[in-house]
Amino acid sequence: MTSLRERLTAPGLIVAPGVFDMISAKIADGMGFDALYMTGYGTVxxxxxLPDAGLASYTDMVTRVRTLAGGTATPLIADGDTGYGGLLNVDFTVKGYEAAGAAAIQLEDQEFPKKCGHTPGRRVIPMADMVKKIKVAVQARESDDFLIVARTDARTAHGLDEALRRAEAYAEAGADVLFVESPETVEEMRRICATIDKPLLANMVEGGRTPILSKAELEELGYKIAIFPGTGFLAAGAALRRTYETIRRDGSSQAIAGDLYSFTEFSKLMGFERVWAFDAEHAD
Known part of the structure; x- marks a missing residue:
């Protein structure tokens, strides 16, 4: 299988849907994506x-990485928040995520406890402190194929100039992919791509601060990866609300039976075919 690092050098945009549990991960895994994105918001x-506000621990998250990566074949980009503490924590987190099977870890320059990138009140640590974190992360990995994605949240509170200054410093420190969070216009996105000479990640959050663009538009600007962290859980939430409202109203699921995933196909997705075959092989 092509590694995520190898895919970075190939033409075209890498599109990574957000996955947040094994149902979403298994569905996405069979659809031919180049990568999956373990969304911190959705996973927490x-x-x-709970809200994505620094309440989940390293142990909570590395366990989810191991489950998601172990149950899928598509390279997994995993949200590692701030590294869950200081430099030693970053070292431990990078080693843990890599051993758990992730193809890349995303680390951000927020103060702990962090907040979701498109929500207010985010504060960033000094740039020099994040540069140290990136250097530690690069040293901690076992394989160069394990990518370090460096995210800066400076744009919202400190402006785009500061965010770009940080992104360039994180690139110099050895980050493989740069993630300037929550630019607010297409022109800001264009400036990011014109300034940073490393693969860039665009965060497509419906209802967030950044314009949602087409694949062609993102490629034209110069982005290499586009993640869609919230789309899956927002879709699932809307579908569940409609479904449960119908059951509450009617006391039955008859009206929506045609809208549901086939129970047989869902059982196959979860691996029941092997169970059935095993039972048949070992039947008395």
């Missing part, structure tokens, strides 16, 4: 029912 919401 689905696993703990």
């Amino acid at each position: 919401a689905s696993h703990l029912g």
Whole structure:
């Protein structure tokens, strides 16, 4: 299988849907994507029912990385928040995510506890401190195929100039992919791509601060990766609300039976075919 690093050098945009549990991951895994993105927001919401505000621990998240990466074949880009602490924590986190099977880890320059990138009140650590984190992350990995994605959240509170200054410093420190979070216009996105001479990641959050662009538009600007972290769980939430409202209203699922995933196909997706074959082989 082509590694994510190899895919970075090939033409075209890498499109990575957000996955947040094994149902979303298994569905996306069979659809031919070049990468999947383990969204911190969605993973914390689905696993703990909590906001993405630094409440999940390293242990919570590395366990989810191991489950998602172990149950899929597509390279997984995994949200590693701030590295869950200082430099030693970053070292431990990078080693843990790589051993758990991720293809890349995303680290950000927010203060701990962090907040979701398109929400207010984000504060960033000094640039020099994040440069040290990136250098530690690069040294900690076992394989160069394990990518370090460096994210800066400076744009919202400190402006685009500061965000670009940080992104360039993180590139110099050895980050493989740069992620300037929440630019607010297409022109800002164009300036980011014109300034940074390393692969760039665009964060497509419906209802967020950044314009949602087409694949062709993102490629024209110069982005290499586009993640869609919230699209899956927003779609699932909308579908579940409609479904449960119907059941509550009617006391039955008859009206929506045609809209549901086939139970047989869903069972196959979850691996029941092997169970059926095993039972048949070992039947008395």
